[in-house]
Amino acid sequence: MKKIICILVFYFSIQFGFTQNPLSQTFQIDYSIGYAVPFLQKGTELLRAENLRNNGLSYFEDENGNRANVGNYPNLSGYSFSIAFYKPIKWAKGFMLGSAIRNTQTGSKPTNGGSSEAYYFNFITSGVALKYYPFEKVNFYAVIDFGMAAVLTKNRFINTNGKQNFFHQFGIGSATSLGLGYSLRPFKKKDFGFDLQITYQQLATRVEVNNIGDDKWRFGTLHFTISSNF
Numbered sequence: 001m002k003k004i005i006c007i008l009v010f011y012f013s014i015q016f017g018f019t020q021n022p023l024s025q026t027f028q029i030d031y032s033i034g035y036a037v038p039f040l041q042k043g044t045e046l047l048r049a050e051n052l053r054n055n056g057l058s059y060f061e062d063e064n065g066n067r068a069n070v071g072n073y074p075n076l077s078g079y080s081f082s083i084a085f086y087k088p089i090k091w092a093k094g095f096m097l098g099s100a101i102r103n104t105q106t107g108s109k110p111t112n113g114g115s116s117e118a119y120y121f122n123f124i125t126s127g128v129a130l131k132y133y134p135f136e137k138v139n140f141y142a143v144i145d146f147g148m149a150a151v152l153t154k155n156r157f158i159n160t161n162g163k164q165n166f167f168h169q170f171g172i173g174s175a176t177s178l179g180l181g182y183s184l185r186p187f188k189k190k191d192f193g194f195d196l197q198i199t200y201q202q203l204a205t206r207v208e209v210n211n212i213g214d215d216k217w218r219f220g221t222l223h224f225t226i227s228s229n230f
Contacts, residue, residue, distance in 0.1 A: 071112030
């Protein structure tokens, strides 16, 4: 066991001390687009609205407490758009420090509701980002970012008078993301290429909701992205 530990320590000492992926030595700007799947975890109003959708019910409730059946809601999904930049850290080989902004727009419409019913779940995050290439000749990397988050939801429904109504909710909080990816460099010009990345994002926000007050929401999102890298 001691021999294995010594070998691992020696290996990582070499990795950190003597090797460095060339991609980590130049300034990078990433423009990304991805497919996003949210996971709603906590929040009185957040989960109440989800329960209504799971039961195929309208968000609107009449004076008798009745709700229209609008059909099955598919799972939330959508797209994410982000921009990030990374600058090499000279004293930490393989590491790059920068910043990232990500805008995620997701939603769902019921099978029988047409355009009258819908739920939109959108959020934007921005913060400090750290990118790390652990290997010299393999363009595998890990990235983490953390910072501020803002969430905006919208319920669309038809009221008793047959008019279109929208109920918005807004909150702010924090977000942390962890991603794994691989940089592709198919061109002769090695400072341009593409990154394929999978990222999990965890968010916690505080939303002021009618009749509830301070509603603490917690949710995660899985992103599958491709980015152009300059």
